[in-house]
Structures are given as C-alpha cells and as structure tokens.
Amino acid sequence: xxxxxNVKVAVRVRPFNKRELAREAKLIIDMKDSxxxxxxxxxxxxxxxxxxxxxxxxxxxxxxxxxxxxxxxxPSHPHGKKFSDQKSVYQDLGVGILKNAWxxxxxxxxxxxxxxxxxxxSMVGYGINKGIIPQYCEAIFKGIDGKKAEGAExxxxxxxxxxxxxxxQVRDLLNPSSLKxxxxxxxxxxxxxxxxxxxxxxxxxxVEIESKIDEGTTNRTVAATNMNATSSRAxxxxxxxxxxKAKNAAGEETAKTSVVNLVxxxxxxxxxxxxATGERLKEGxxxxxxxxxxxxxxxxxxxxxxxxxxKVPYRDSVLTKLLKNALGxxxxxxxxxxxxxxxxxxxxxxxxxxYADRAKQIKTVxxxxxxxxEKLIRNLQEENDRLKKMLxxxxxxxxxxxxxxxxxxxxxxxxxxxxELKKELEEEYQAxxxxxxxxxxEMRKSFEDKLKAAQETSQATAMGELxxxxxxxxxxxxxxxxxxxSGKIIHFIDAPCKKLGNKKGEPSDxxxxxxxxxxQHAVFSNESGKCSVEPASATVRLLVNGDPVxxxxxxxxxxRLLFGTTQLYVFIHPKxxxxxxxxxTEITYEMAQEEIAASSGFDMKxxxxxxxxxxxQEDLVDMIPQVNEANSISEELDKKMKFEVIMVSxxxxxxxxxxTEIMVxxxxxxxxxxxxxxxxxxxxxxxxxxELFRDxxxxxxWDVSPxxxxxxEDPNAAVHVGSVKVWLQSLAYKIEMKEQLEITDFRGxxxxxxxxxxxxxxxxGVEYTEKDDIFVESxxxxxxxxxxxxxxxxxxxxxxxxxxxxxxxxLVPLETEPTLTKVIADTxxxxxxxxxQFSFPKVPKELIKELTAGAVMIQVxxxxxxxxHKKHVNTKMQMEKMATAKxxxxxxxxxxxxxxxxxxxxxxxxxxxxxxxxxxARKVAQFKQMVEVAEKSNKVRIQTDVIKGVLAxxxxxxxxxxxxxxxxxxxxDEMPKSSTCVIL
Numbered sequence: 012x013x014x015x016x017n018v019k020v021a022v023r024v025r026p027f028n029k030r031e032l033a034r035e036a037k038l039i040i041d042m043k044d045s046x047x048x049x050x051x052x053x054x055x056x057x058x059x060x061x062x063x064x065x066x067x068x069x070x071x072x073x074x075x076x077x078x079x080x081x082x083x084x085x086p087s088h089p090h091g092k093k094f095s096d097q098k099s100v101y102q103d104l105g106v107g108i109l110k111n112a113w114x115x116x117x118x119x120x121x122x123x124x125x126x127x128x129x130x131x132x133s134m135v136g137y138g139i140n141k142g143i144i145p146q147y148c149e150a151i152f153k154g155i156d157g158k159k160a161e162g163a164e165x166x167x168x169x170x171x172x173x174x175x176x177x178x179x180q181v182r183d184l185l186n187p188s189s190l191k192x193x194x195x196x197x198x199x200x201x202x203x204x205x206x207x208x209x210x211x212x213x214x215x216x217x218v219e220i221e222s223k224i225d226e227g228t229t230n231r232t233v234a235a236t237n238m239n240a241t242s243s244r245a246x247x248x249x250x251x252x253x254x255x256k257a258k259n260a261a262g263e264e265t266a267k268t269s270v271v272n273l274v275x276x277x278x279x280x281x282x283x284x285x286x287a288t289g290e291r292l293k294e295g296x297x298x299x300x301x302x303x304x305x306x307x308x309x310x311x312x313x314x315x316x317x318x319x320x321x322k323v324p325y326r327d328s329v330l331t332k333l334l335k336n337a338l339g340x341x342x343x344x345x346x347x348x349x350x351x352x353x354x355x356x357x358x359x360x361x362x363x364x365x366y367a368d369r370a371k372q373i374k375t376v377x378x379x380x381x382x383x384x385e386k387l388i389r390n391l392q393e394e395n396d397r398l399k400k401m402l403x404x405x406x407x408x409x410x411x412x413x414x415x416x417x418x419x420x421x422x423x424x425x426x427x428x429x430x431e432l433k434k435e436l437e438e439e440y441q442a443x444x445x446x447x448x449x450x451x452x453e454m455r456k457s458f459e460d461k462l463k464a465a466q467e468t469s470q471a472t473a474m475g476e477l478x479x480x481x482x483x484x485x486x487x488x489x490x491x492x493x494x495x496x497s498g499k500i501i502h503f504i505d506a507p508c509k510k511l512g513n514k515k516g517e518p519s520d521x522x523x524x525x526x527x528x529x530x531q532h533a534v535f536s537n538e539s540g541k542c543s544v545e546p547a548s549a550t551v552r553l554l555v556n557g558d559p560v561x562x563x564x565x566x567x568x569x570x571r572l573l574f575g576t577t578q579l580y581v582f583i584h585p586k587x588x589x590x591x592x593x594x595x596t597e598i599t600y601e602m603a604q605e606e607i608a609a610s611s612g613f614d615m616k617x618x619x620x621x622x623x624x625x626x627x628q629e630d631l632v633d634m635i636p637q638v639n640e641a642n643s644i645s646e647e648l649d650k651k652m653k654f655e656v657i658m659v660s661x662x663x664x665x666x667x668x669x670x671t672e673i674m675v676x677x678x679x680x681x682x683x684x685x686x687x688x689x690x691x692x693x694x695x696x697x698x699x700x701x702e703l704f705r706d707x708x709x710x711x712x713w714d715v716s717p718x719x720x721x722x723x724e725d726p727n728a729a730v731h732v733g734s735v736k737v738w739l740q741s742l743a744y745k746i747e748m749k750e751q752l753e754i755t756d757f758r759g760x761x762x763x764x765x766x767x768x769x770x771x772x773x774x775x776g777v778e779y780t781e782k783d784d785i786f787v788e789s790x791x792x793x794x795x796x797x798x799x800x801x802x803x804x805x806x807x808x809x810x811x812x813x814x815x816x817x818x819x820x821x822l823v824p825l826e827t828e829p830t831l832t833k834v835i836a837d838t839x840x841x842x843x844x845x846x847x848q849f850s851f852p853k854v855p856k857e858l859i860k861e862l863t864a865g866a867v868m869i870q871v872x873x874x875x876x877x878x879x880h881k882k883h884v885n886t887k888m889q890m891e892k893m894a895t896a897k898x899x900x901x902x903x904x905x906x907x908x909x910x911x912x913x914x915x916x917x918x919x920x921x922x923x924x925x926x927x928x929x930x931x932a933r934k935v936a937q938f939k940q941m942v943e944v945a946e947k948s949n950k951v952r953i954q955t956d957v958i959k960g961v962l963a964x965x966x967x968x969x970x971x972x973x974x975x976x977x978x979x980x981x982x983x984d985e986m987p988k989s990s991t992c993v994i995l
Contacts, residue, residue: 017316018338019345020371021066021104022047022364023095024352025129030601034617034625036353040360042067042093049361052354052622062364064348064371066103068095070129071352080139097136101146104345108143108271109150111343112253115267115379119337121274123366124349125359130275131495133347135224143347144224144249144273148217151253168254170211171220173227175234176301177245178698179329182234184227184247185210196332197442203341204325204332207442211252224249225474232491232499246301246330249273267379272337277302304328306366312339313372343377346370355625477501485542487572487580490600497600502580504542509535511574512547514708526643526704527552527575540586542566550891552576552643557603557610569595571603576639579603604632611635623670627658630673634690638675641697644704646887648713650722653678653890657687663757665734665870674757677724680889682878683813686724687731687757696721732814732871733762737769739824742800743790743862745771746926747778754807754871763810763839765819765869768803776801776848784966786930790863793854804832804845807871814873817841821869823849824861937961937970941977948978 024040024047041048041059047067048059073090074082084094108118120143122130136142141149155167173184180193183206194206214220231247255267304327311323325335336342348367350360480486481501489500502511502521512519516530523532531547545563546553553560554573566572568584568591581598588595596602609615613631620628634656641654655676661669675693677686688696699721706713717723733754741748747770754763771785772778778801779785787793804819816836822829826849835841851858941961945953957980960973 016343016374016377018370018373018375019066019104019107020064020348020367021068021100021345022062022064022348022350022367023068023100023129023133024071024350025132026071027352028127029599031351031353031355034353034355034620036355038071038352039354039357040071040350040352042069047350047364049350049357049364052357060361060364062368064367068100069093070095082140097140097142097146100133101143104347105143105147105150107343108147108345109154111377112151112269112271113154113255115255115269116377117270117272117336117342118377119272119274119334119342119344121276121337121344121346121370122349123276123346124363125351125356126493128349128351128356128359128363130347130349133349134273134275145217145221147271148220148251151251152216164257166256168252168256169214169220170252170254171214171223172209172211172250172252173223173247174206174209174250175231175245175247176330176333177235178702179301181206181209181329181333182231183208183210184230185212185223187230187234195442196329198332198439203336206333211250220251222474228495229474229499232489232496235491235496246277247275248333249275272334272342274334274337276305301328301330304331305334306369308338309366309369309373312374313369316372316374337375338373339375341378342375344373344375355622355629481583481585483585485537485540485566485582485584485586487582490571490579490581490598490603492600494599504535504537507537509537510547511535523574523578524708525575525577526640526647528578532574536563540584542582542584544572554607554610557606569598571598571606573603573607576636576643579636601632604636608632608635627671627673630690631656631658634673634675634693637694637697641693641700642890644700645722646890648703648707648722649886651680651884651886652722653680653893654693657757659687659757660759662734662736662868663755663759665731665868667736667866667868676757679724680884680886681882682726684724684726684875684878685730726877727874729816729818729872729874732756732810732817732873734871735765735767735869736866737767737821737869738866739769739862740864740920741923742769742771743787743793743859744923744926745779745785745787745793745798746923747771748922751808754810763871764808765871766805766807767869768801768805769867770801770803772799772801772848774799774850782966784930784933786926788927790859794856794859796854798851798854798858799848801846801848802830802867804843804869806840806842806844808840810839810841810871810873812839813876814839815876817871817873819843819845819869819871821867823867824865825851825855825858933967934962937964937967940970941974944974944977950977950980953977954980 022042024042027036027038037052039050039052041050045064045067047062047064049062050059051057069090071090073085073088073092073094074096075085075088076082081096083096085091088094104120108120111118120134122134124130132142134142134144136145151169155169158165158167171185174194175182175184181196182193194208196204197207198204212223214223227249231245235245249272251271251273253269253271256264257267259265304324307324307327308331311321314321315323323339325331325339331338337344346367348363350356350363480503485504487502487504488498489496491497491499506520509520510531511521511523511533512531513528514522514524519531521535529547529551532551533547533553534545536543536545543563543565544553544555544560546560549561552573552575554571555564555566556571566582566584568582568587570582572580572582574580579600581603605615608631613635615628615632617625617628638654638656644650645652645654655678657674657676658671659674660671661667664672664674673690675688675690677688678684699719703713703715703721733756735752735754737748737750737752747768749768749770751764751766753761754765756762770778774797776799802821802823804821807817807819810817816834817838818832818834820829820831830847832843832845835843938961941953941957945951954976957973957976961970964970964973
C-alpha cells in the first residue's frame with residue numbers, strides 16, 4: 012500500500028467498579044454508533060461534548076454472565092443491543108491485526124487511559140472473557156496448526172519480547188538481571204530504533220506466551236517493588252514476531268516477517284488545576300516525559316497529515332523512539348482508549364478522549380516485509396563490511412538535517428556539540444555491526460534450537476510449583492496500586508520461625524527492599540498452622556490492619572501488613588479460608604491504604620460527600636503512603652526534611668476558585684523554614700528521592716550536587732505568606748471600599764491584616780466623594796459606559812516575624828499580568844502605599860459579571876529569614892520525637908478555613924444595602940422638596956422632564972437646578988392634559 016492509512020481509534024467504556032459504586036458515582040459517558048459523548052458533572056445543563064471515532068464500544072451495562080462465566084449482551088436490557096463483548100471487540104480490531112500478520116505487515120495496538128479505566132480488560136481480559144492479545148495469539152497458533160495440517164511447506168517461527176519504560180529507562184522484563192541503567196536504545200538504518208540486547212524468546216503455543224507474560228509481569232512487580240516505583244507511570248511493550256519461511260518460484264528461501272507491538276501506555280492520571288508552572292524539574296524526575304513527548308509527536312503528525320511542514324520530535328523520549336514505526340512508519344496502527352464512566356473521573360476521561368481524537372488524524376504507511384533469507388544475510392554482511400571500512404579509516408561524517416530521523420547536525424550546533432555527535436555516531440555504527448552480526452546468527456539458527464534455548468531459561472516449571480504450594484501453605488502476597496502487579500510476589504510462612512529484614516547485615520529468610528525496612532525488621536512464627544508476627548525492635552514500622560504493632564500479633568486470613576513505608580502485603584491462610592463459613596472480601600491496595608489513612612485520623616467515609624470531596628479522598632489515599640515514603644528516605648539519608656499531607660482550600664492557595672487540593676508541607680528540621688509544595692512538585696521530587704535511595708541501598712555513590720538534590724529548596728526564594736479575598740460587588744454600584752482585612756495562610760489561619768481600598772474615580776484619577784452621589788441602581792447600567800477605579804494597598808500589619816522582603820501582588824478582572832507592590836524588608840508592618848488606576852472607557856458585559864460575583868485575590872509573598880541559631884539534629888531521632896504514632900502521617904491541618912472567607916462579602920453586601928437605603932432616603936427628601944417648591948409656586952402639576960431630572964440627578968445641586976424650572980412653568984396652575992404627569 013503506497014498511500015497512508017489513518018490510525019484506527021476505538022473508545023471503550025467499562026462498568027462502574029466497586030469504588031465508584033461505593034461512592035454512588037454518576038454516569039457521564041454515552042455512546043451512539045461510533046460517537047462518544049461526555050457530560051460535565053459540574054455543568055449538567057450544558058450540551059455533552061461529542062467525539063467521533065472508528066469504533067465506540069459500550070460495555071458499561073446491558074450484559075449478563077452466562078453459565079460458563081462469559082459476559083455477553085442481555086437482550087432484555089435496554090442497552091443490550093449496543094453492548095460490546097470481548098469477541099465483538101476482537102472481531103473489529105484483532106482480526107485485522109491477524110490478517111496483517113499473515114500478509115507480512117507490522118501492526119501496533121496501543122492501550123491508553125488512566126489507571127483503572129479498563130485498558131487491561133480490553134487488551135488481556137480475564138478467565139473466559141479473553142482480550143485482544145490472547146485471542147490474537149490463539150488464532151495465530153491455530154492458523155499455524157491448520158497450515159501444517161494442510162501440508163504447507165512453510166516454516167513458522169514466533170518469538171516473544173517484553174520491555175518496560177520507566178523514567179526514561181528501558182528494562183528487559185524477560186531478563187531482570189540486565190544492566191542497572193537499563194537497555195540502550197539504538198537506531199538502525201532499516202529497522203529504526205530498537206532496544207539493544209533485548210531478549211526474544213521463541214514460543215510454540217499461546218500457553219507458552221501466557222507463561223512468558225506472567226514471568227515478565229512478575230519481574231516487573233519485583234523491580235517496581237524494589238525500586239518503590241509507581242507502576243502506573245511505566246509503559247509496557249509486548250512484541251510478538253511472526254516469521255513465515257518458504258521457497259519462492261526461484262527456489263530461494265524467503266522470510267515474511269510481521270512484528271506486532273502491544274503497547275500498554277502509562278496511566279494518564281489527573282493533573283491538579285494548580286499545575287506546577289515555573290517549578291524547576293530535577294534531572295531525571297520528569298516521570299511524564301514519555302507521555303508528554305508522545306502527545307507532542309501525535310500533535311506534530313496530526314499537523315503533518317493536514318499538509319503542514321513540521322518537525323516530528325521522535326527523539327525527545329525513549330518511548331517515542333521505540334514507537335516511531337508505529338506512529339509514522341512501517342506499521343498498521345490501532346489505539347484503544349479506555350475511559351471510566353464515573354463523574355469523579357471526568358477530567359481524566361475528557362483528557363483521554365481529546366488525546367484519542369488527535370491520534371485518529373495520523374497516517375502511517377505499512378509495507379510487506381518479505382525478502383529472500385540469503386539476500387537478507389548478504390545485505391547485512393555487505394553493510395557490516397562497509398561499516399568496518401568506514402570506522403577503520405576514520406571517515407565517519409555526520410549528516411546534516413532536521414535532527415528528526417537520525418543523528419544529524421542542526422544549524423545552531425557548536426563545534427564541541429558536532430564532535431560529540433560524531434562520537435555518538437561512531438558508537439551507533441559499532442552497535443550496528445554487533446546487531447547485524449547477531450541478526451545473521453539468528454537467521455542461520457533453526458527454530459528448534461531457539462525453542463530449546465528459550466525453554467532452558469523459562470521459569471514456567473517453578474511458577475507451576477509455586478501455584479500449587481499457594482493452595483495449602485500460609486503466605487503473604489503483595490498489594491500494588493496497579494491490580495496487574497498485585498499478588499505477584501509471594502513469601503511463604505512455612506517454618507516455625509522466619510525472619511524478615513533488608514539485604515544489609517545478616518541474611519534474612521524474607522528480604523524486602525525499601526525505605527524504613529531495617530536489617531532485622533520482623534519475625535514470623537508458624538506453630539501448627541497458627542501464624543503470628545512481631546516487630547524485631549521497638550523502632551521498626553510495622554502495621555497490621557492499619558494499626559502499629561508493638562508486640563506479637565496473631566495473623567488471620569486477609570490481614571493487611573505494612574513493612575516500613577512502601578511494602579504492603581495481604582496475609583493468606585488457605586486452611587483458615589477452607590474451614591471458615593465467612594465470606595471474605597477480596598483485599599485491594601486502595602482498601603488497605605484507606606484503612607491506614609483512617610487510622611491516621613483522616614475521614615475516609617463516603618456518605619453524603621460531593622464529587623470534590625471524593626476526589627480529595629482519593630488524592631489522600633494516593634498521597635499518604637508517598638509522603639510516608641519520602642519521610643523514610645529523608646530519615647535514612649539524614650536529609651533534615653519532614654513532609655506532611657495538608658488539605659488547602661482555593662482561597663488559602665491565593666486562588667479565586669477551584670477545589671480543596673492535597674499539598675505537602677515541607678519543614679527543615681534545623682532551620683525551621685517551611686515550604687508548601689504542590690502535589691505535582693512533590694511527586695516529581697520523590698522520583699529523584701527514590702533514585703538516591705536505590706543508589707544508597709545498592710552501596711553506590713548516592714550524594715548529588717545541591718542543584719540536583721530533591722530535598723534542597725532555595726532558602727532565598729519567595730514563598731506565599733497568605734492571601735486576602737477582596738470582593739468587587741461594591742465597585743459594580745460605584746461604591747468605595749475601604750477595609751482592613753485578615754490575611755490567611757494555607758491553613759486558613761490569620762497571619763496578619765491588610766489595609767486595602769478599591770475606590771471609583773474619574774478619568775483623571777480623582778476619587779469621588781459622598782457629595783458626588785455616583786451610585787448606580789443596577790450594575791447593568793454601566794455596560795457600554797466608562798468606569799475608572801483605583802486600587803490601593805496601603806499596608807500590612809502583624810505579619811509573621813520569620814518573613815522579610817515582603818510584597819503583595821494581585822490580578823484584576825480582564826487583566827493578564829499581575830500587579831506587584833514594592834518589596835519592603837525587615838519589618839512585620841510594611842507600608843507599601845501602593846496605588847494603581849484601572850481604566851475601562853467602555854465597560855464590557857464580562858466585566859460586570861466579574862464585578863457582581865467575583866473578587867480579587869491579593870497575595871502576600873516574602874522570603875524566610877535565615878535562623879539566628881541553626882540546630883544540629885539527626886533526622887530519624889527528630890522525627891521519632893515529633894511523631895505521635897510510628898509509621899503514620901498525621902493531618903497537618905484538618906480545618907481548611909479558620910477565618911471566614913465570606914465575611915468580607917457579607918460586609919460588602921451590608922455596605923451596599925446601606926448605600927441604597929441612603930440614596931432612596933435622599934430621593935424621597937428631594938421629592939418632598941420638589942412638592943414644597945410646587946406648592947409655594949401655586950402649581951397643581953409638575954412636568955415629566957422635571958421629575959426625570961430629579962430622579963437622575965447625581966447630587967443635590969443638580970436636583971435643585973431641575974426644581975428651579977417649576978416656578979417658570981406657565982401652565983402649572985392649569986388642569987393636566989394626557990401628556991403630563993400629575994404629582995399633586
């Protein structure tokens with residue numbers, strides 16, 4: 012096929028999960044034909060957003076489970092006709108991949124969506140409800156068996172590979188002992204980018220592939236657990252290579268090769284509305300680099316498909332390098348976007364739909380991969396001879412170009428950069444020589460030899476024995492944020508005494524790696540099937556069912572155990588389960604973490620909670636273990652830093668609107684300095700903390716320079732002292748506002764007072780006075796007219812003594828850049844005397860909306876003073892003194908509003924009512940005066956224009972001028988006609 016074909020995109024929505032049902036989640040997704048609709052739960056009256064794809068699969072409801080366990084459409088349900096089961100999804104997507112494989116085309120299947128959105132359900136499935144991968148693999152081997160039965164003179168080879176990308180490192184999941192820094196990603200002129208020395212295991216059936224997937228997933232879990240890595244931030248690529256070798260008409264052996272890549276992308280998790288704009292990212296800490304780079308590549312390819320000449324930044328991340336063929340090269344590509352049906356996941360689901368909408372615009376050009384084997388070997392040999400001569404002669408020349416597709420010189424490079432590039436190119440050529448030699452060797456091997464080599468390294472037998480032992484022996488199995496990785500690590504309690512500890516010191520029966528794990532951490536006992544655990548010392552962190560354990564404690568089936576701060580397990584007792592009449596609930600990672608959070612004093616109840624409350628609760632469950640981990644790493648490395656989870660309202664963050672967010676308070680134990688980090692900044696820093704801790708536990712050089720140290724904050728950086736919310740309603744009625752208002756910090760507690768004024772003025776900046784009487788009855792009267800006002804920030808009083816170099820900043824409606832006061836040092840009572848005039852010659856409707864219902868947040872910022880006397884403390888000892896319970900994170904603040912944020916608004920409304928009352932009183936007085944003037948002049952009527960003039964008069968002088976017309980009215984003593992208003 013010479014013309015490009017678009018990436019096929021399918022969207023699938025799953026049923027509510029247990030967590031969403033418990034939270035009484037509302038359905039926000041609908042599907043009609045190939046279109047998907049999403050409704051904003053915050054604005055239920057708005058039209059749902061519509062997205063059109065190749066396929067929209069409704070799998071939310073309209074189904075029932077058959078006797079064999081297969082979930083199929085339920086004809087009696089209203090949604091039965093539109094329900095998509097596993098077979099129909101495979102029919103639309105998998106059959107095409109299968110056809111491509113037999114024809115010699117490469118294919119790629121992406122799964123994208125937030126963690127828990129149902130990606131694995133579509134890709135892998137469960138039990139008899141098999142996903143695309145197992146159905147495809149079964150069909151391949153069924154087809155091979157059919158061809159063999161027909162007597163086809165074709166040799167078939169299937170190989171399997173599995174890798175993971177985490178934090179820009181590539182790990183071979185079939186060879187966990189591969190290099191610590193991960194596999195090197197190289198570029199081959201014909202194959203494109205590839206992972207050097209990746210394992211390709213020969214397989215002869217789907218059962219063998221299933222075993223390899225299980226083996227790879229277990230290795231992935233062990234690596235993630237030992238590294239304390241968040242698996243939802245990792246991408247997994249499963250590669251299945253299908254080769255058909257046969258003789259052509261000329262008697263030559265040809266090889267038709269198809270590579271199918273099955274890509275499970277990292278969870279597209281929710282990003283806080285606060286973002287992390289302006290925060291410096293530590294080296295190696297951009298966990299989301301791959302996903303953001305993939306987004307940039309997809310956007311560039313979408314632009315290119317529209318005819319735009321843009322550079323596609325494949326080289327920006329390891330993921331985009333390895334997926335270059337899938338996205339813009341020799342591959343037929345499908346994306347399955349999985350979305351949650353629940354309102355609490357609206358932001359993530361909308362983001363996923365937008366991502367998929369962009370991907371459908373991409374075009375790829377796939378070609379049949381078929382060549383004579385001898386020709387392939389001959390070409391590789393000739394290529395190697397050419398490369399050897401080039402390297403021996405030193406004639407390596409770096410090509411010039413865009414830098415998109417290879418190692419190329421760009422216009423703005425220095426000579427040093429060009430020399431470094433030449434060196435890199437020489438390394439690539441050396442690697443190419445080795446890769447070509449390896450490929451030639453593999454081509455000459457028989458498939459039987461490859462199968463034998465794969466079986467020798469297989470863990471299938473050991474895993475089978477493990478499964479059998481689990482049925483009878485007490486054990487504990489790991490719990491992981493990613494359900495795919497839970498239950499993959501097993502530790503048996505099969506001896507009277509089993510010791511658990513880290514890999515330092517004396518060898519332990521059970522070895523765990525992670526922050527807070529001591530050399531001798533815990534001791535298990537099994538006395539005739541009765542199991543118990545006790546801490547090895549009084550200082551270890553050991554929780555059972557969320558509570559600290561200080562003595563020997565008997566364990567029962569499904570008890571939850573936390574060792575240190577990251578190693579979470581569930582205890583399984585097969586005999587107790589068999590003998591019990593109780594129905595046990597399956598324990599999940601979320602359940603165990605909610606239990607720990609509840610024991611720490613956080614409210615984990617779900618009754619009568621809003622969507623925002625539910626999101627906050629989920630963030631708490633996610634953040635508490637991570638903050639615990641950061642504290643443990645700080646203790647182990649003696650970094651003098653303490654981390655606490657805090658809940659911060661929008662006002663306390665200096666924002667006008669939003670929801671209460673989880674943030675992290677960071678305290679320096681020696682200087683007393685404090686910072687408040689966003690959730691994103693903390694997670695970014697924690698990634699580097701984990702790297703330091705890994706090097707520390709491995710005995711490597713772990714200390715880094717201050718600019719790369721995730722624990723170090725700039726002591727001279729300005730920090731947010733507090734905020735004041737100034738309501739603008741008075742300005743909408745042209746009433747001045749002069750107040751001294753409370754400044755509140757992130758806890759919602761008062762930290763001082765701010766004197767502020769917002770006063771109407773004329774075009775020249777002269778403020779109006781009471782005599783001017785410029786009050787307007789309705790803010791809408793200002794639309795299209797001029798409005799001028801002055802903002803004054805006079806001073807602050809009683810600021811915390813630890814701050815200096817303080818200033819205020821604010822952003823008025825329709826402005827794009829904040830206004831700053833001057834900086835004042837060395838005082839808790841700064842006098843800024845700040846004044847700025849704002850001009851709107853023609854007031855727009857948007858401004859009136861902002862004035863009547865909006866406010867201005869005035870933020871106070873400052874630097875923290877250096878301590879007069881710096882304490883010298885040991886982090887671990889200081890933490891133990893401060894902790895109220897070992898291994899727990901307590902809430903740094905549970906009441907986010909100590910100062911009433913609405914108080915100023917009430918004050919403004921009171922002033923407004925008073926002003927309106929005063930104006931009405933003045934008008935009544937003016938009308939009385941008008942009647943008196945008419946009576947003195949012996950008039951029985953007053954003309955309409957006089958009455959209108961008195962009503963509209965801004966002051967008494969203007970009213971008097973209008974009333975002066977009454978005595979001059981020559982007809983005022985006659986009976987009124989129809990066009991005259993009688994007031995007497």
